[in-house]
Amino acid sequence: GEALAVSARVAPLGSRLVLLLVEDLTEARRIEAVRRDFVANVSHELKTPVGALSLLSEAVLDAKDDPEAVERFAGRMQVEATRLTSLVQELIDLSRVQNDDPLEDAEPVRVDELVAEAMDRCRHAAGTKQITMAAGGAADLRVWGHRGQLAAALGNLVENAVNYSPSRTRVGIAARRVQAAGGDLIEIAVTDQGIGISEKDKERVFERFYRVDPARSRATGGTGLGLAIVKHVAASHGGEVTVWSSEGQGSTFTLRLPRAGASLDRTPGRSRIP
Numbered sequence: 001g002e003a004l005a006v007s008a009r010v011a012p013l014g015s016r017l018v019l020l021l022v023e024d025l026t027e028a029r030r031i032e033a034v035r036r037d038f039v040a041n042v043s044h045e046l047k048t049p050v051g052a053l054s055l056l057s058e059a060v061l062d063a064k065d066d067p068e069a070v071e072r073f074a075g076r077m078q079v080e081a082t083r084l085t086s087l088v089q090e091l092i093d094l095s096r097v098q099n100d101d102p103l104e105d106a107e108p109v110r111v112d113e114l115v116a117e118a119m120d121r122c123r124h125a126a127g128t129k130q131i132t133m134a135a136g137g138a139a140d141l142r143v144w145g146h147r148g149q150l151a152a153a154l155g156n157l158v159e160n161a162v163n164y165s166p167s168r169t170r171v172g173i174a175a176r177r178v179q180a181a182g183g184d185l186i187e188i189a190v191t192d193q194g195i196g197i198s199e200k201d202k203e204r205v206f207e208r209f210y211r212v213d214p215a216r217s218r219a220t221g222g223t224g225l226g227l228a229i230v231k232h233v234a235a236s237h238g239g240e241v242t243v244w245s246s247e248g249q250g251s252t253f254t255l256r257l258p259r260a261g262a263s264l265d266r267t268p269g270r271s272r273i274p
């Protein structure tokens with residue numbers, strides 16, 4: 001009788017344990033699948049420019065008596081080599097933000113400096129398209145985090161705003177302090193008047209290698225890794241990145257980060273992933 005009572009008490013516990021184990025296994029499988037996809041994607045992305053370089057070098061050899069053709073092929077080789085370089089650089093950046101705990105090197109970082117740096121990085125691209133960049137609200141605000149990672153995140157958002165906008169439009173960067181349920185935060189919003197993102201794509205643009213229009217992304221030197229880096233940086237700082245967009249009208253990407261000097265009422269990082 002007693003054994004029965006005990007096993008009756010243990011049984012539900014046992015099934016919960018089994019359920020937990022199964023959930024754990026499913027999660028492990030999911031992570032493994034994501035890793036496999038990533039390797040497959042990287043291989044594919046690397047193969048494209050390498051394949052092009054190999055074909056172009058053959059074309060150069062075949063055309064050595066035609067200086068004009070040699071020049072044309074060499075020019076295209078340069079484009080492919082640049083693509084390869086930026087892809088490898090973004091892979092290095094991604095692995096760095098995934099492996100380093102940003103809060104080990106955290107310090108108060110001035111928002112106006114981050115904004116100026118991000119704008120400098122895009123000045124040339126914006127200039128050729130006559131895109132006006134304007135920033136406001138950043139004076140006196142400081143976020144708590146890893147300077148290099150924060151600069152990379154904001155730089156990516158401003159770069160995208162310029163890349164996915166037509167000529168003679170405006171890119172705005174607005175910073176402000178917000179005190180919300182999530183804590184004492186700094187919000188940095190990057191707004192463009194560009195092509196926008198459809199409802200269906202909005203959920204996916206933060207995935208590694210996801211591009212709405214691969215041809216367009218490639219033309220601007222995109223790798224599909226930028227927003228994955230931004231999302232990772234935001235989450236590991238205990239913040240988040242969100243997007244609002246209207247197709248054909250423009251987009252706003254908003255970074256929320258912990259304010260430097262704010263009392264930490266929760267452990268930063270790992271807690272909230274958008």
Ligand code: ADP
Nearest residue numbers: 160161164205211212217222223224225226227
């Ligand atoms: P990419 O290197 O292709 O720019 P990202 O990860 O930065 O990669 O962005 C993923 C995709 O999201 C882009 O290819 C583009 O289709 C879309 N996207 C990102 N930012 C914007 C924006 N500001 N306006 C419109 N589409 C955008």
